[in-house]
Amino acid sequence: MNLLAWLRPHAPELGANLRQRMAALPAPAPLGVCSLREQRWVVLDLETSGLNLNRDQVLSIGAVAIEDGAINLGQPFERTLHRPEQKTNASVLIHGLGPSALAAGCDPAEALLDLMAFIGDSPVLAFHAPFDQRMLSRALKDSLGLRLQHDFIDVAELAPLLNPDTVLREAGLDDWIARFGLQVQARHHAVADAQVTAELALILFSQARRQQLDSPLQLAQRLKQWRRRKAQGHGL
Template sequence: MNAFSWLSRRSRPQPGSALAERRAQLATPTALNDRPLREQRFVVLDLETSGLNMSRDQVLSIGAVVIEDGAIDLGQQFECTLQRAAQKPSASVLIHGIAPSALAAGVEPADALLDFMEFVGDSPLLAFHAPFDQHMLARALKQDLGYRLRHAFFDVAALAPLLCPHAAIRHAGLDDWTQHFGLQVQQRHHASADALVTAELAMILFSRARQQGLDSPAKLADATARWRRRQQAPAI
């Protein structure tokens, strides 16, 4: 073994035997299929992070709720604050409101991330501005657990303008869409509350998708990819 390969092995997370066994037993993600949306299980995710720098900032808390059998299942919810070392106060604290004491008392990151991935199982995930959550979650899983995230993600921020083209709020945030549909938001910038309102928005969008003949994860993913390409195409 050369020095480089030894350093590479040493740099990877080395979970204890119990964590490694749990990691090995995590479900393989289900491929997107043509079964109706009502017959699917989706996990709606929201993360609170120490900031918006995807290379430097950390996941602080995870909130999630499940959509299954065409309804939000309030019996399947996930909420966890990760244990993080004391950080310098930043503007993000004013947004997410997670105190240093809560972070100090949080769950050890590897355990928290394993708990969450066991909750996810083989289901696809939904999030508002999903590329950010997907990147932050994938990075945390790799750094703290040595696990590669392979689950499919749906971006509710893309589904909304795709399925509601006449709303004329294409680059809107979560607050704009919840206001557009008259949804009640109990608390913003709290992972569990944001996950729940995102799930409520997703239920409306799934109904629109069925009306437009996009009644499966595979069809919805294909339509979203085509919509993104149109948005990125240069104006003629």
């Protein structure tokens, strides 16, 4: 074996059924100029073994779809992944996923492929999206050898962009939930967090339309400009 082959990441061995399902996945659609209401969105939340992007693992996945300007409550996506090797740590106190739940979980490759089929060609929304994007990207590569190419929009950035006069001490998800008086069934439960993030996103989309931002592409472009101004303000 030459050095390049040794350094190249080992591709996971997949059965024929998984390979066929992967081949059938649609390519992600670019952000377009359709209205925010017309766009189908998938709101994602991951529970992980910790916050280390290089070491920690995805333990459970929750997602809901926003279709025709409303949350599709009848078809949420939820999977706990089979992680029997995961040791109990402080994160269990937050998300409650102990050894028995992880031992009974779904095969990671199957669960992740189910998620990508649920996402389809839609853009993804998440609160602190870069973290979810990086964790999901690594999980897909490790379990399926699949490259994540979907557009992600960060609700944690969208909220202050559209509410410049709102000053929050932490500006976390709980703070924005309280700011808009939303009700949440259970925090740090993937589906519940995805659902309340979707409710927050719908409020923000309504604000965006009032500010003449009514397409996914416009939102992404405005966020890019906002991010650049913020970096310049911090001298970066």
